[in-house]
Amino acid sequence: MVRALGVELRRSAAPLLGVVVLVIALVVLRMGPPNSGSVTWTRQWGMLAEWVRFPLMFSWPVVVGLGALQGLRDRRSGVEELFASTPRPRAHRALALLGALGIGVVTAQLVVTAIGAVRVDGYWQWSWLLVLLVGLVALVAAAWLGAGLARLVPSPLTPPVLAVGALVLVATALRVGDLDDDAPSGLVLRLTLLRPSTPSPRDVFHEPAGSFTLAQGLFYAGLALTAFLLLAARKWWQALLPVVLAAAVAVPLMPGTPEEVRVASAVAMSEVCTDSGPRVCLTRAHGHELAEVAGPAQEALRQLAKLPDPPRSVREKPGPVWSASREAEPTDVVWINLDELNYFLINEPARGEELTKRMVAGAGTRPCHGMVSPEDPTREIAARTVAGSWVAGRLVPLLSPQSWYAKDVDALVGPAWEALRALPEQEQVARVQAMRAVQGACSGDPLTALTSGAL
Incomplete structure (x- = not known):
C-alpha cells in the first residue's frame, strides 16, 4: 500500500491539487482579509484558523473539478474494465488514489497555515486547531467527491460541470448566508453554513460556536466517506447513506440565528493588568501588547490627574470597532479599544507620545461615533481635540493634515480653543467636565458642552 501511495503521489494529480490550493490561498489572503487591525490573519491564532479557510470559497470548487479529472484517469486510459476484472477489492485500489489526493491538499493547506503561524504573536487558544481541522476535512472531501462523481458519471464534461456547480453553490451560500443585517435565520441559515469556510471574523473577542464547528466537521466527514464509497462500493446508491446521515445530524446542530454563529470568548475578554504603577488592563486577546501600552497609558493618567475627578485606571473595552456608535460608559476609567486608537490600523503602530495623545483626547473619553459613522463626526472630533489639548x-x-475631516475640524478647533482658554480657570474646568459627561453618555453635542457649558 505504501508503494502504491508513493506511485500515486508521483503520477496522479495530487501535486497539482496541492499547488492550486497553495496559490489560491496565498493570492486570496494577500488581497481578501483585512491587512490591518486586530483581525488580520496573522494577528491571533483564532484569526489564522478562520482566515486560512476563507480561500476555500475559491479553491474548494477547483479541487472538486480537478479531483473529477483524476477520477476519469482509468476511463481515459482504457483500463477500467481490466481493473474491474481483477480480484483486488475496489477499496484497496481507491485508497492509494484518495490517500494521494488527500495528502496533496492537506499539505498545501498546512503550508499556508505555517506561513501565517510564524508571524502570529497573539495568545494561544486550543479551539483554533479544531477550526483548522474542519477545513482540512472539507478540502479532502472536495478532492474525493470529484473523483467519486467522475467514476459515477465518466464523461469529459463531468469535471467542468462539477467545478462550476460547486462554485455556484458556494457563492450562493456565501451571499445568502452572510452575517449582515439581512442574514436569514432558521433552515436557510443552517444550510448556507454548510459552506467550507467560516463567517468572516469581525473582532478577536468572538469565535465560531462549538455547535457550528462540530456540525461542519460531521457534514464534511460524511461527505468524504460518501466520496470514498462512490469509488469503493459496487452500488452507487449505497454511498449516499453517510452524507445523508451526516446532513441529518449536522443541519439541526447548526445555529439557527446569525447571533448564535459566533459566541463570546471568555478567555479572550479576560483581563491582563500591570503589576505596578497606575492600573492598566488589556484583554487577554491583546495581552501581549501590554508592555507597549502600559507606559503611554500611565502617562495619560498622569496628565488627566488635573481634572477634579480624574480616572484612576485604563482598561480595554472588548467589542467590535466597526460600529456606528457605542453605549454609555462611566468616566472614572479611561476606556480604550486598541483598534480605535489606531494601534493596529497603521503600518507602524502608535507608540509613546502618540499613543498617550490618543488616550488623552476627549479628556480621557472614547469616541461615540465609532469608525463607521452614519453622521458627520467633525464636531465630536473637534471637541475631543480641544479637550485633549486642554489636558x-x-x-x-x-x-493628521491628510485626514478627510482635517480642514473642517481645524475650522472648529481654532475658535473653540481660543474661547475656552479665555475663560477663568474654574470655568474651563467646568466646561471640560461638561464635555466629558456628554461624551461618556454619548448623548448631546460635546462641542456645545465645551463652548457653552450646556449639557
Missing part, C-alpha cells in the same frame, strides 16, 4: 496644556491636533 495637555497646549493645542495638539488629533488628526
Whole structure:
C-alpha cells in the first residue's frame, strides 16, 4: 500500500491539487482579509484558523473539478474494465488514489497555515486547531467527491460541470448566508453554513460556536466517506447513506440565528493588568501588547490627574470597532479599544507620545461615533481635540493634515480653543467636565458642552 501511495503521489494529480490550493490561498489572503487591525490573519491564532479557510470559497470548487479529472484517469486510459476484472477489492485500489489526493491538499493547506503561524504573536487558544481541522476535512472531501462523481458519471464534461456547480453553490451560500443585517435565520441559515469556510471574523473577542464547528466537521466527514464509497462500493446508491446521515445530524446542530454563529470568548475578554504603577488592563486577546501600552497609558493618567475627578485606571473595552456608535460608559476609567486608537490600523503602530495623545483626547473619553459613522463626526472630533489639548496644556491636533475631516475640524478647533482658554480657570474646568459627561453618555453635542457649558 505504501508503494502504491508513493506511485500515486508521483503520477496522479495530487501535486497539482496541492499547488492550486497553495496559490489560491496565498493570492486570496494577500488581497481578501483585512491587512490591518486586530483581525488580520496573522494577528491571533483564532484569526489564522478562520482566515486560512476563507480561500476555500475559491479553491474548494477547483479541487472538486480537478479531483473529477483524476477520477476519469482509468476511463481515459482504457483500463477500467481490466481493473474491474481483477480480484483486488475496489477499496484497496481507491485508497492509494484518495490517500494521494488527500495528502496533496492537506499539505498545501498546512503550508499556508505555517506561513501565517510564524508571524502570529497573539495568545494561544486550543479551539483554533479544531477550526483548522474542519477545513482540512472539507478540502479532502472536495478532492474525493470529484473523483467519486467522475467514476459515477465518466464523461469529459463531468469535471467542468462539477467545478462550476460547486462554485455556484458556494457563492450562493456565501451571499445568502452572510452575517449582515439581512442574514436569514432558521433552515436557510443552517444550510448556507454548510459552506467550507467560516463567517468572516469581525473582532478577536468572538469565535465560531462549538455547535457550528462540530456540525461542519460531521457534514464534511460524511461527505468524504460518501466520496470514498462512490469509488469503493459496487452500488452507487449505497454511498449516499453517510452524507445523508451526516446532513441529518449536522443541519439541526447548526445555529439557527446569525447571533448564535459566533459566541463570546471568555478567555479572550479576560483581563491582563500591570503589576505596578497606575492600573492598566488589556484583554487577554491583546495581552501581549501590554508592555507597549502600559507606559503611554500611565502617562495619560498622569496628565488627566488635573481634572477634579480624574480616572484612576485604563482598561480595554472588548467589542467590535466597526460600529456606528457605542453605549454609555462611566468616566472614572479611561476606556480604550486598541483598534480605535489606531494601534493596529497603521503600518507602524502608535507608540509613546502618540499613543498617550490618543488616550488623552476627549479628556480621557472614547469616541461615540465609532469608525463607521452614519453622521458627520467633525464636531465630536473637534471637541475631543480641544479637550485633549486642554489636558495637555497646549493645542495638539488629533488628526493628521491628510485626514478627510482635517480642514473642517481645524475650522472648529481654532475658535473653540481660543474661547475656552479665555475663560477663568474654574470655568474651563467646568466646561471640560461638561464635555466629558456628554461624551461618556454619548448623548448631546460635546462641542456645545465645551463652548457653552450646556449639557
